Amino acid sequence: MKSAIVIRLFASLVITYSITSYADEHPSVTTDLIIRSSNDWTGSSLPSYLSDTPEIAVMRYVIPPQTALPVHKHPAINAAYVVDGEITVVQEGGIQRNFKKGEVIIEMVDKWHYGVNQGVKPVELVVFYATTKELPLAIKKPVP
Known part of the structure; x- marks a missing residue:
């Protein structure tokens, strides 16, 4: 169970970094977090x-x-x-x-x-x- 949580957190960080990095490299791309909640x-x-x-x-x-x-x-x-x-x-x-x-x-x-x-x-x-x-x-x- 702990390994699944770690994998999800890692995947979330990689995706977040990838999106942020892409937007940084391409200033015409905008990102808006609409909602994030538990x-x-x-x-x-x-x-x-x-x-x-x-x-x-x-x-x-x-x-x-x-x-x-x-x-x-x-x-x-x-x-x-x-x-x-x-x-x-x-x-x-x-x-x-x-x-x-x-x-x-x-x-x-x-x-x-x-x-x-x-x-x-x-x-x-x-x-x-x-x-x-x-x-x-x-x-x-x-x-x-």
């Missing part, structure tokens, strides 16, 4: 990373105006970039937060929630999932 959008800590072979999935969602997504939860860590529009994310139980174009939603893991577009134009999201082959990207809450 907490989801509610402030809760993210769980330990999966122990199975990782898989990255990237999805694009377009949510029409006045549309709510079904209540669901995610079994793995993921984050959504709001490409356009504004969405309200609501955790079952009442915590909610609005996210606008250019912001990132670090999703909660294994907690029921949903998103709603209350605006007049579509919301476009690009969602990055750090998952495994066996896990679904989302699990819809059964309707009683």
